[in-house]
Amino acid sequence: MALVRIGLIGAGYMGKAHTIALQSVGAVFETGLKPVCEMIATSTAEGAAEHAARWGWNRSTGDWRALIADPHVDAIIIATPPRTHLAMVLACVAAGKPVLCEKPLGCDPAESLRMVEAVEQAGLANMVGFNYIRTPASQLAKQVIASGEIGDVIQVTAEHVEDYLHDPALPASWRTRISTGTEAGALADVAPHIVNACLRLVGPISSLVADTQIVHATRPGPDGPEAIENDDQGQMLLRFANGASGSLSFSRVAAGRKMGYTYRITGTQGALYFDQEDQNALWLYDAAREPARRGFQKLLMGPPHPDYLAFNMGFGHGTGYNDQIVIEMRDFLRAVESGNAVWPTFRDGYEVDRIVDAALVSARERRWVDL
Template identity: 65%
Template sequence: MKSIGVGVIGTGYMGKAHSVALKAVGTVFETALKPVCEMICATSEAGAAEKAAAYGFKRSTADWRVLVADPAVEAVIIASPQRTHRDIALAAIAADKPVFCEKPLGETLQDSEVMTAAAEAAGVVNMVGFNYIRTPASQLARQIIEAGEIGRLVHVRAEHTEDFLADPETPANWRTREASSGALGDLSPHIINAVLRLIGPIESLVADIQTVHETRPGPDGPEKVENDDQGHFLCRFANGAMGSLTFSRVASGRKMGYAYEIYGTKGALRFDQEDQNALWLCDSDAAPGREGYRKILTGPEHPDYQAFCLGPGHGTGYNDQIIIEARDFLKAIETGRPRWPTFRDGCDVNRVVAAVARSNQTRNWVTVGDLHA
């Protein structure tokens, strides 16, 4: 048994989630490497100290460079705003420290490529945070596909839709301003990552994007919304399958609409994150008159479930996905072998996002591989 000091940059939504995961992962997975919550970084010294106490970290700082340089910090988790990812990651890589970066990797495809090149050149363990694809159900989906249980893939429909900006009266905020991503930059990466993982590389696509609510109430009257509310694209995968993907922050009633339907020549799969403990499988083994979609409840026989609970159907939740990420990050550090998804995988997602934006501008099909920063 060995311990490793970890520093977390960011104390918001994801900073807290990673802190919880660091506390729990050693017990849930009984990992060889036990993480220690060494230092946390917020935007002010007082705020950082408060969060260190609240989350159970030994020390705190308002300067991420201090955290990255601290000798007791042996690994870095970046959960700060997207625009800061590049500089922090490059500093951690320069310091030869394993680095975990929240999605989306870089603010631009160029940033992501620079980060990826640096990490690979340095041989530093690197990972990106795509948590949703780590549920036991989505891992099971991948197993089923890889085992050929639904045959050759022919079509996927997928979406990441939420409704937090569905109401036109919701005031303008940081999310609706240029410095932030719209639905394309913020939400689509999760589901693009999912289809890349489950189906394979995307060759080409054609997209359409829209700002549904062009203005929102601002402090001084109507304020222009500076990024997109929704969009969708058609694509062709390298393996010949067709895809249709949607992303939205104005999909009324959708709270966690990370969902996919995958059709193959021998069966089909359906999943919706709003019921994350079930995977629907239609296979071709059923007797005549007995065919249909079967609701498989996740349980100990499915990937990574048993560490959480011995009872099938008892269920895992959002934070458990982050605990699985933490286990993989620790395992990569322990073994020195990268674990999916690496910066390169994150970069692949950014490339598809860039292709979507390009296609929306050109109103044409775009070959994804042609896109480089």
């Protein structure tokens, strides 16, 4: 059984999720390569050592460059904030190592494009971490649409709205400052996931008009009220290359919405609906049935659906958030094994970044933007 020794940079939220996935993916799927948790890097040697002990990594370091360069590390996972991605990816390219990078790829499309070109020229396996689209239900949505089961797509209503900054008493942070985050707020934090879903399920976006807002002008800062610099919420109208239209909402202040990643996709012969808060169901409507027997059908995920059976369960047993990461990891292992990029590649991540950037321009200039 072939092994691949993984190096992980970052020990936050996503670092833990990747660790859990690395440790169980080999039992869940029949992967050709079995991952080894070889080395973890955080900003300090002490922190890295502690996380290595707690999570079960063989070695640790406070120097991510050392991790990437280590001869006993075969592939890299980057789970750090966006501003650090570019240097790390270029180091991976220099070291000739396959790389999985968390979203968003870069802080702007120019950065992302540099990364895309670097990995493509080097011929390295690469992948960007969009996990939500990995659920069996969203994979089934892709199958349903691709097979023509709902006809030609004509309309999409999508959103990724949460309420993690709903309370104005929550302090300003790197997320709310342009200097440390990006010019985009919720537009960078949550919108990329649902933009990615739209691209995956419907196809390229040809034009858009966006509107964004800062809802809470200030939040508590270290020296008193601090002005918030990027959007709390917004929405856009979309036109797709295939003629479909749609709307898309994003928010970090949407009271009551916890994982409000939903899409409703209408076609000429049917429709489907998905809500990440009930991630084990896909709602499907078939317009060809007799009128008295037409209605949305709640399909609970089960063994016949994509990537479900490997989790070893009957219909309705259910997968969760960490299982999405396990599926992602399986795909990254395939990328490493084959040497080829696997969807979503860095280029797919770049396409998402282009939409986010166009939305920023559109909101600023209050006009439609062609892509």
